[in-house]
Amino acid sequence: MTTSDVVAEYAAWLTDFLPDDYYDRYREYRWDMDLRRDHQRAAFEAGWLQPTWPREHGGRSLGLADAMEIRLEGATRSAPKMPNIAGPNVVAPGLRQFGTPEQIERLLVPLLRGDEWWALGMSEPEAGSDFAGLRTRAVRDGDVFRVKGRKIWTTQAHLSRWCTLYARTDPDAPKHHGISCLILDLESPGVTIEPIRMASISDETFCEVILDDVEVPVANLLGPCNGGWQVALSSLNHERQMIWIMNWVEIQRGLDAVRGSETAHDDDASGEVFTELGSLLADAEALRATGYRSLYNELAGRPSPEADILKLLGSLTLQRVWELAAATAGPRSIDDADLLFERQDALAATIYGGTSEIQRNIIAERLLGLPKG
């Protein structure tokens, strides 16, 4: 089967799945959690959820290039967003790579079907960008770890059954080497979850998770004891070739908003809009070209350092595009709730998954070889 055949089959499946009035009422459907849950389950069953994985894990054993085209097609057609992105896109790759057969047997399918949601227990009040500085302690006591500590900015913890909890298991080791990843059942005694009110409309609510002498079975260790840093890096890197697609499509939506705006055409200030629009079109195309180039290099077995610009360029472009959309909307921008959401949502993009400042450090230190500060 050629790539275009596979994409055509996926496109037909998606058309068949979506309600007839999906695009007419996209503004409502994008918040429709039932539709989004149904979509994830159907995508799992049809093998479109993680196309490179085998059938029993929601895929079709396709190559990376085919998977990217499918992801692009879905994103371009505004396929319903996964309700709990952390599960299928971050936890699942880590679980498949590091999980024991028992862990995979119990946890993977409910995760991929969306029946059980997952939270990422990473950030702490004193450990944000400095993730390895985390203080939550897990002390071995026979068959269990006893966990004490506090996690924060934990997205959707209040709706999740499970959490990949990163905790310090060796306080004497250098900070990157004393961390383990534990699979925490959020229904365990001693777990308190407090949702945090968000500044914008959001279905990705932050929570604070307080852990007061919580028992986690040793069998719930994900990956090696004290090997949590590698589990975290590997889970987050799995999507390295794909993350730009989400930004790219949101950028396209913003560009459409600019092009469709009445004021983008004829008034005296349109010259500036055209210049910024052209520059943003270059950013969007550079993102796409760089995403493809890095995949091409990876498939050829070559290094793909250019992939490290995707997060930084994608998130900054996303912010600029919605600011331009707001400028072209003129005073109408202040009574447009959707636009407000897009602008606020775009501001998160330079923070989650590693802030822009950290991304610049990574580029400078790992790619350009500059010394650590």
Place this chain on the structure above:
Amino acid sequence: MDVGLNSGQLALRDSVRDVLRAECPPGVARQAMTDPERWRTIWKTVVGLGWTELAAPANGGDGSFGRVDLAVVLEECGAAIAPIPLLSSIGLAAGVLRVAGSAVDDLLSAIGGGAVAALAAHPPGCRLPGVTMALQGGRLHGRAVAVAGLPRAELIVTLASSADGPVAAVVRVGDGVAAHAVECTDPAQPVADVEIDTEPVVVAPVDVESALATPLLAAAADLVGVADAALASSVEHAKSRHQFGKPIGAFQGIKHALADNYVALERARGLTYAAAARLDDHATTPAAGWTAAALAKAAAADAAVGCARTGVQVHGALGQTWEHDMHLYLRHAWQGASTLGDSRALYHAVGRRAAGGAR
């Protein structure tokens, strides 16, 4: 779509790089600024190695050169700031002739064999390139400014209006061609204005957008090379220069500026390779090809000027001296950025089309 380099292209890049490292370190550009004949020895080497043959696409076969190969070679020459008319000859002038049909085959062969050509495509008073001349009664006349490589050229390619629509017209430097050399930003790459009133050697109908796409792409590749070399110089300096007891590259003020340079560079490189692949694809429309090439040129100019300006800052007082190479990169970047459309003008043109403004 392929948007990376295959193993053959990587080998081509490495061989060009090796030759230029040995024969043409940046100091050669400094010498060429005051010695108008300095370019000839490098040019002889380049022609001897067959790099000028990239001017024309070979007719089929596995050895045929496409625009990606052209971009690879021009990028390396840009990185070396080689003071030779390779960009003007095989990138700009031959870039137009590529889409001018079989009437120009002999001229492309001549350029492929080392004849130096220049492209006159800047109408006076315009920021964007376009039709600069008029063809009437078999005579070509008109003016163009900022013609790169003209002081070294024997052929001039230009775009002209005619009763039958736009044409590419080629003239020989000689009677009826008045070149006025200008004191330019980068004397290693001399520039002249030109006034033409003569009979052209060849005339061939062209689509103006298609004609300008390859020159824009070629200019982009050259500037990507400049950006890369300027950034590499800054990185080396940031690693070795110590202040406050550590390398200045350990400070985030330096680190983040150079990381932003890297983003600008890879943004431009991605657009350039993608535009080259797109222009080699026969299914690409003239408008789409022009847009891809224009965005690549704009991004490459931003990257080159950005990397070179940051380079001056990172090098401190050293970067303001004649003996340091950074001003050579900066001059080349500024001059290249201003020809065939500055980046703001190009972004504006693309944005205006995309917004459905007047075409």
